[in-house]
Amino acid sequence: MSKSLTIRKGDRVKVISGKDAGKEGKVLRSAPEKQRIVVENVHMIKKHTRPSQKNPQGGIIEMEGTIHVSSVMLVCPSCSQPTRVGRRREEGVRIRTCKKCGKDIDK
Numbered sequence: 001m002s003k004s005l006t007i008r009k010g011d012r013v014k015v016i017s018g019k020d021a022g023k024e025g026k027v028l029r030s031a032p033e034k035q036r037i038v039v040e041n042v043h044m045i046k047k048h049t050r051p052s053q054k055n056p057q058g059g060i061i062e063m064e065g066t067i068h069v070s071s072v073m074l075v076c077p078s079c080s081q082p083t084r085v086g087r088r089r090e091e092g093v094r095i096r097t098c099k100k101c102g103k104d105i106d107k
């Protein structure tokens with residue numbers, strides 16, 4: 001069984017739970033095997049870094065942490081509403097559809 005997520009890299013999503021609820025951002029990375037994603041400017045965490053050539057002092061950087069896919073909804077590119085994702089098949093290709101406006105999400 002494939003564990004492909006309904007949310008993919010490059011999608012726009014809205015956070016619906018947790019401390020960042022209400023924020024919107026673009027998906028930067030996804031980890032389907034863990035059902036987790038990284039969304040720009042969401043769930044910022046402080047990370048201690050070792051000194052390196054680029055950053056000789058080392059120190060603390062802020063970066064996005066992963067969040068569970070169930071904490072977000074996809075924002076439909078057609079109607080701009082957070083929506084559940086439907087699926088249809090066209091010539092063997094799975095195409096995601098918006099449950100709100102019915103338009104295809106994948107062009």
Ligand SMILES: [Zn+2]
Binds near residue numbers: 076081
């Ligand atoms: Zn829509």
